[in-house]
Amino acid sequence: MKIVLYLVIVFNCFVGFAQENYSILSQKDRLRQYAGQWISAVNPSTDSVTKLPEIKMSSMNNFNNHSLTIKVSQKDSSNRYNPILYEIIGYDSVTDTVFAAGHNTQGVFFTGKGIFSSEKNWSMQDKDLDGNKIMKVDFNFQNYTDVILEGFDNDNNSLWKTRYIKSNPKDKNIGIQLVSVHKEMLKNPEETLIQLSRMGYSYVETFVYRDGSFYGYSPEEFKATVEKAGMQFLGSMTFFDPENKSDDALITNWWNNTIKDHIAAGVEYLSTSNNNIKNIKSLQELHAYCDYYNKIGKLCKDNGLKFIFHNHADEFLTIEGVRVYDYFLQNTNPEYVFFQTDLYWMHVAGVNPIEYYKKYPKRFISWHVKDYKELGASGKIDFKALFRYKKAAGLEYIVSEVEAYSFPPLFSAGLAWEYIYYELLK
Known part of the structure; x- marks a missing residue:
């Protein structure tokens, strides 16, 4: 036979x-979820994207994954992408928090400080260089390639909302x-x-x-x-x-x-x-x-x-x-x-x-x-x-x-x- x-x-x-049920425990490792090339979704309620998205974002790792260099570009009427924001976001090992510093095309600078409350939720409080609070930004990771960002004023009113889809x-x-x-x-x-x-x-x-x-x-x-x-x-x-x-x-x-x-x-x-x-x-x-x-x-x-x-x-x-x-x-x-x-x-x-x-x-x-x-x-x-x-x-x-x-x-x-x-x- x-x-x-x-x-x-x-x-x-x-x-x-x-395989077991692993978690991302440290602030530094959680921040790595934000690394990569991203494009904006059609709107915050869907993960659908178009061939020419409104926004493109590059988020590159630096210094053994301690920080990210961010460049955000927006499409103009000629379908060209122009930078609108530069930022560095990093993990500070002394305070165990996420720290940011950046500026827009008008030369307005800001700093930010925040923390991941869970693997999926991250909140940053931005301030101007005089220390005044200007905006809080919440990040909600739907998964490792899909994140919703929403900005709030000091009275917690929503200012804007964007959904990024990873597009490496x-x-x-x-x-x-x-x-x-x-x-x-x-x-x-x-x-x-x-x-x-x-x-x-x-x-x-x-x-x-x-x-x-x-x-x-x-x-x-x-x-x-x-x-x-x-x-x-x-x-x-x-x-x-x-x-x-x-x-x-x-x-x-x-x-x-x-x-x-x-x-x-x-x-x-x-x-x-x-x-x-x-x-x-x-x-x-x-x-x-x-x-x-x-x-x-x-x-x-x-x-x-x-x-x-x-x-x-x-x-x-x-x-x-x-x-x-x-x-x-x-x-x-x-x-x-x-x-x-x-x-x-x-x-x-x-x-x-x-x-x-x-x-x-x-x-x-x-x-x-x-x-x-x-x-x-x-x-x-x-x-x-x-x-x-x-x-x-x-x-x-x-x-x-x-x-x-x-x-x-x-x-x-x-x-x-x-x-x-x-x-x-x-």
Whole structure:
């Protein structure tokens, strides 16, 4: 009797499944929600935006995330954007408050001081340089990409109200593995995808393909949902490990159906991983996997897709004195099989990816950029050094991934995009 292993969800590889209810506790970290590029909504009651919004705001991090430099511009009658406000907002560690100083185009200066009363609510009291109160501004975060601002006079009468929607740039083509926000995708996939798009992500990679569907959507439905959010569905991790690697009928049938579904979904590549390596005892068994990957790779190429092998740490074990990963690279056809470097798992295994990029150039077309905490926060992995070799590796798909959280997963996903965009792809 043939045993077929459907490796749909692998708990020991995707730590992200153990997500907890994290909070943003410090004033400094809460202020980071306001970082990014923002545009005004059509009106404060909706998150809809137009091609030419009335207001654009740039809010850039400074000094290890202690402050933000703000520039607000307004559209004129010629559809040109002119600055109307410059401001610096920062966290003061002495008073544990948020402090601001700024001026408008008329040269009127002001200062402000305030505090986050919760993750979602922030209030600032502005004063002129004589110390007179001039306006209080309340910020209400609807989520990490949507904030409503309202100004009040000294009698608490509303002066104005604006809604900003995050609109970070997509010019550097950064993707995200949706395991990073798995619980959020299960709860509300449409809203989650919209937030990821606003954060600046260009495309998504999934890992939940099963029985012809993605998160309960048909391939066509999921493609349409991702594109409606403003992204592309480019990659999918797929898991099928037949016991008999020579059963061509079984293999061809499963993968042809899988490829058909993914073509309908619009993806460019399929990837897989191997969670059976510790059970492999001989090079003969290892070679059977190489033949299997070559079969899959050829099927993918014949249908206009790329096939990519994703590593964890076990690939750097040895069998009969040969390192598994090296054997895979040497015994798979470069025309059919590419590789997806998981930078975190290579670091766990004590391996330097650069050595592989030098030895096997152009084969590592996708990277999972992942850290022990939020990207760049652990200080353990020299991502900047690795990214100097992206051309040698043949990197085409940069995939952000977060599996260990200090903050709510969606917030952490936003921080990951910022790190890749501003620090690694300068």
